[in-house]
Amino acid sequence: MPTITKAAQAEKFVVPIGPQHPALKEPGHFEFTVDGEVVTAASVRLGYAHRGIEKGAESRNWTQNQYLLERVCGICSHIHATAYCLGVEQLAEVEAPPRAQAIRVLLAELERVHSHLLWLGVAAHEAGFDTLFMYTWRDRETVMDLLEQISGNRVNYSVNTLGGVKFDITDPIAVDILEGLAFLEERTHHYLEVIENDLMFARRTRGIGIMPRAQAERLGVLGPTARASGVARDVRVDAPYAAYPDYPVNIILDNACDLEARFIVRVKELFEAYRISREILATLPEGDLVAKRMPRRIKPAETIMRVEAPRGELLYFIKSNGSESPERLHVRTPTICNMASVLTLTVGHNLADVPMILVGIDPCFSCNDRGVIVRSEQAAGDLWTWERLRQHGIDYYRR
Amino acid sequence: MELVRNVTALLIFPGGLFLLLAGLMYQWADRKLIAQLQNRLGPRWFQPIADAIKLLANEEIVPDGVNRLLFVGLPVAALAGALTAALYVPLFGFQPAFSFTGDLIVTLYLLSLLTLCTGLAGANTRDRFSLIGAVRALTQLFAYEAPFMLALLGPAIVAGSWQISEIITTTHGSWIVLTQPIGFLVALIGLMGKLEMPPFDSPEAETEIVAGALTEYSGRGLALFKLGRAVELVIGLTLITAFYLGGVGQGALEPAFFTLKSILVLGLLALMQSLMTRLRIDQTVGLWWRFGAILVLMQWLVLIVVKMVS
Amino acid sequence: MLKDVLRSFFRKPITEKYPFEKRVTPERTRGMLHWNPEACTGCGLCAKDCPADAIEVITLDRKAKQFVLRYHVDRCTFCSQCVQSCRFNCLQMSNQEWELAATSKEAFTVTYGKDEDVDKFLEKIGRPNAAPAAS
Numbered sequence: 006m007p008t009i010t011k012a013a014q015a016e017k018f019v020v021p022i023g024p025q026h027p028a029l030k031e032p033g034h035f036e037f038t039v040d041g042e043v044v045t046a047a048s049v050r051l052g053y054a055h056r057g058i059e060k061g062a063e064s065r066n067w068t069q070n071q072y073l074l075e076r077v078c079g080i081c082s083h084i085h086a087t088a089y090c091l092g093v094e095q096l097a098e099v100e101a102p103p104r105a106q107a108i109r110v111l112l113a114e115l116e117r118v119h120s121h122l123l124w125l126g127v128a129a130h131e132a133g134f135d136t137l138f139m140y141t142w143r144d145r146e147t148v149m150d151l152l153e154q155i156s157g158n159r160v161n162y163s164v165n166t167l168g169g170v171k172f173d174i175t176d177p178i179a180v181d182i183l184e185g186l187a188f189l190e191e192r193t194h195h196y197l198e199v200i201e202n203d204l205m206f207a208r209r210t211r212g213i214g215i216m217p218r219a220q221a222e223r224l225g226v227l228g229p230t231a232r233a234s235g236v237a238r239d240v241r242v243d244a245p246y247a248a249y250p251d252y253p254v255n256i257i258l259d260n261a262c263d264l265e266a267r268f269i270v271r272v273k274e275l276f277e278a279y280r281i282s283r284e285i286l287a288t289l290p291e292g293d294l295v296a297k298r299m300p301r302r303i304k305p306a307e308t309i310m311r312v313e314a315p316r317g318e319l320l321y322f323i324k325s326n327g328s329e330s331p332e333r334l335h336v337r338t339p340t341i342c343n344m345a346s347v348l349t350l351t352v353g354h355n356l357a358d359v360p361m362i363l364v365g366i367d368p369c370f371s372c373n374d375r376g377v378i379v380r381s382e383q384a385a386g387d388l389w390t391w392e393r394l395r396q397h398g399i400d401y402y403r404r
Numbered sequence: 405m406e407l408v409r410n411v412t413a414l415l416i417f418p419g420g421l422f423l424l425l426a427g428l429m430y431q432w433a434d435r436k437l438i439a440q441l442q443n444r445l446g447p448r449w450f451q452p453i454a455d456a457i458k459l460l461a462n463e464e465i466v467p468d469g470v471n472r473l474l475f476v477g478l479p480v481a482a483l484a485g486a487l488t489a490a491l492y493v494p495l496f497g498f499q500p501a502f503s504f505t506g507d508l509i510v511t512l513y514l515l516s517l518l519t520l521c522t523g524l525a526g527a528n529t530r531d532r533f534s535l536i537g538a539v540r541a542l543t544q545l546f547a548y549e550a551p552f553m554l555a556l557l558g559p560a561i562v563a564g565s566w567q568i569s570e571i572i573t574t575t576h577g578s579w580i581v582l583t584q585p586i587g588f589l590v591a592l593i594g595l596m597g598k599l600e601m602p603p604f605d606s607p608e609a610e611t612e613i614v615a616g617a618l619t620e621y622s623g624r625g626l627a628l629f630k631l632g633r634a635v636e637l638v639i640g641l642t643l644i645t646a647f648y649l650g651g652v653g654q655g656a657l658e659p660a661f662f663t664l665k666s667i668l669v670l671g672l673l674a675l676m677q678s679l680m681t682r683l684r685i686d687q688t689v690g691l692w693w694r695f696g697a698i699l700v701l702m703q704w705l706v707l708i709v710v711k712m713v714s
Numbered sequence: 715m716l717k718d719v720l721r722s723f724f725r726k727p728i729t730e731k732y733p734f735e736k737r738v739t740p741e742r743t744r745g746m747l748h749w750n751p752e753a754c755t756g757c758g759l760c761a762k763d764c765p766a767d768a769i770e771v772i773t774l775d776r777k778a779k780q781f782v783l784r785y786h787v788d789r790c791t792f793c794s795q796c797v798q799s800c801r802f803n804c805l806q807m808s809n810q811e812w813e814l815a816a817t818s819k820e821a822f823t824v825t826y827g828k829d830e831d832v833d834k835f836l837e838k839i840g841r842p843n844a845a846p847a848a849s
Contacts, residue, residue, distance in 0.1 A: 028611040072765035133682020139442040157742040357684040443722040445729040
């Protein structure tokens with residue numbers, strides 16, 4: 006039986022979280038060095054869900070890439086497709102009609118609702134509050150059903166097409182959406198009350214993971230995580246795209262800078278999403294759904310497109326070379342910027358607070374994966390072929 | 405004849421096999437009640453029984469670096485302790501199978517044996533999660549044990565004895581929950597701590613330390629620990645119902661009435677489980693040693709004053 | 715929270731008891747693909763734009779407009795780009811057929827076309843008893 010003697014106390018006690026762990030819904034490897042229950046150091050290793058999408062995009066044509074990029078992330082699939090379509094439309098110098106842009110924004114806001122409700126449930130589950138988890142996911146079914154009614158699928162809506170959208174919002178659908186939003190708004194008021202007033206929940210969130218404004222700006226965090234520390238950064242306000250110039254967004258800020266503030270910012274963003282959705286449904290412009298002329302080959306150019314995903318700013322760099330496929334496509338998702346803040350914030354907290362801080366940034370591991378170069382002392386930093394990797398695996402387990 | 409009756413009571417009914425099955429049914433009732441409060445269906449009636457049978461049939465993997473004797477023996481000791489404690493409590497409204505002076509204290513200590521075995525089992529491995537889980541389990545034991553024991557001793561003072569069979573006969577008919585409500589509350593919440601139910605499930609916090617002290621267990625060892633938990637649930641409910649909700653009488657309908665009362669207490673437990681978030685281990689200890697101990701000591705003060713006056 | 719929880723105790727659980735209870739699928743649900751060979755010109759845009767290579771347009775005779783469509787259900791992502799790409803409205807996605815599990819791989823390759831075309835095609839590739847023709 007291992008004893009923790011005085012000599013062993015000088016040894017580091019490392020708790021690995023991931024890549025398979027009930028706290029993480031997706032794989033990532035964290036190593037927390039603890040002293041009793043207090044974390045003294047943290048490190049992270051990503052790359053478990055890397056699929057080579059950027060490389061894959063270079064061998065598919067512009068139309069096929071929409072669907073490839075939708076599948077970068079399951080929760081924010083629409084915003085990825087929207088960013089891609091807006092970027093390609095910029096390259097081709099084609100303008101999608103106003104009705105299409107408004108429908109894109111409507112779906113983006115509905116997706117924000119679905120994403121924040123999902124996050125609220127997962128955060129409650131990490132805190133041990135399973136009842137709130139069940140209730141928020143039950144209410145999320147309402148918005149999933151609405152999205153299925155509009156597009157035909159609950160996830161990966163595939164509403165975008167190069168030059169516009171595929172599906173229209175008819176009057177019966179609009180009536181259903183308004184009804185669903187009314188129900189959700191009432192429930193969201195209730196959840197805001199629970200988060201602010203439930204004593205035991207407050208003990209898990211108030212005063213935890215404090216990130217002052219200066220530190221937030223230095224670490225470069227994005228999205229609701231930054232807005233909860235008072236940093237007024239929101240792409241929909243700073244650089245409005247699609248139909249956002251016609252439907253301006255009120256930025257939601259909170260100055261408490263702790264975990265509870267991140268909860269409150271996201272719930273208040275839900276209210277803002279309901280307001281914008283209602284406004285769009287009331288004033289949906291008439292017109293076509295798709296721009297008439299969308300070329301199959303796009304002349305050489307490069308562009309950058311920034312949009313506001315539910316987790317923060319999403320950036321696409323697209324470069325075309327006159328053919329039917331892109332030359333280079335680069336996706337920079339918000340989670341990879343927020344991940345470093347977790348490492349800084351967890352130091353000094355209890356181990357029990359670590360999953361809460363991690364879930365506070367709304368991590369989406371499948372969004373942020375990149376190829377990882379692991380340099381070891383034995384091998385030089387060379388590139389392995391598939392055959393060599395496979396042989397390495399076989400030899401390792403034969404030992 | 406006496407021997408046959410005793411062996412039956414020990415192995416078949418109301419102890420032994422019947423107790424194990426009843427424990428698993430009580431666990432099912434708990435899960436079903438929580439599911440209903442969370443607006444969902446919950447498991448079917450045979451789920452915990454099926455889980456137990458499946459686990460018993462699974463291969464038991466003994467990890468590297470453990471003391472093999474302890475690893476295999478601790479689950480057996482835990483279940484044995486729980487089943488022995490069952491002999492002295494009025495299970496399902498029947499009179500206790502055995503009884504002697506002071507068996508209340510022995511029963512309470514046998515119940516703690518399960519938590520001790522869990523802690524030892526966690527410390528026995530080289531796995532970080534188990535070590536942290538074991539530390540948390542033992543810390544929580546030190547937190548709730550004193551208030552829980554004092555809360556159960558309240559009715560003992562009223563009855564003037566430390567023998568369970570005497571206490572339940574003396575208090576039959578009088579519902580002590582009405583005169584000692586604080587004690588009832590502390591006993592109920594203490595039971596949640598003992599059974600590691602939310603909000604006191606920090607020792608096996610799924611989202612932080614996988615499965616706590618039992619992370620490395622599989623197959624038979626895990627099944628025995630889970631069965632021990634199930635038995636502990638029944639014994640805890642029985643003790644609280646017998647002490648606070650009107651003792652145990654001799655009538656023919658007594659078992660049915662008693663079981664109904666214990667299910668009511670289970671309902672209260674399910675309600676409290678679904679209302680609260682998990683507490684951190686330092687918050688648990690703080691809560692118990694500040695509020696729990698003070699409340700129960702206040703209750704005792706009232707009791708002693710009333711006894712001295714009357 | 716307490717009120718909510720107590721109220722839930724008296725409500726029916728919200729769990730859908732699938733497969734004993736099935737909800738009505740919305741009209742626009744994207745299920746299995748169906749092809750109508752009448753208006754097809756064999757342009758092949760549907761196959762070209764499919765992100766999963768799930769469609770193959772096989773030309774038996776271009777001038778006589780004899781085409782056969784092979785649809786791989788197991789590759790399809792149900793994105794409906796093919797429906798969008800086709801300029802003659804030959805393709806549509808069913809909103810009733812979405813329970814597409816099968817126990818063998820054969821069920822996942824569907825050959826669409828006019829009966830005589832499909833038979834000719836299947837004979838050509840030497841499997842006269844392969845997947846049935848559908849339209």
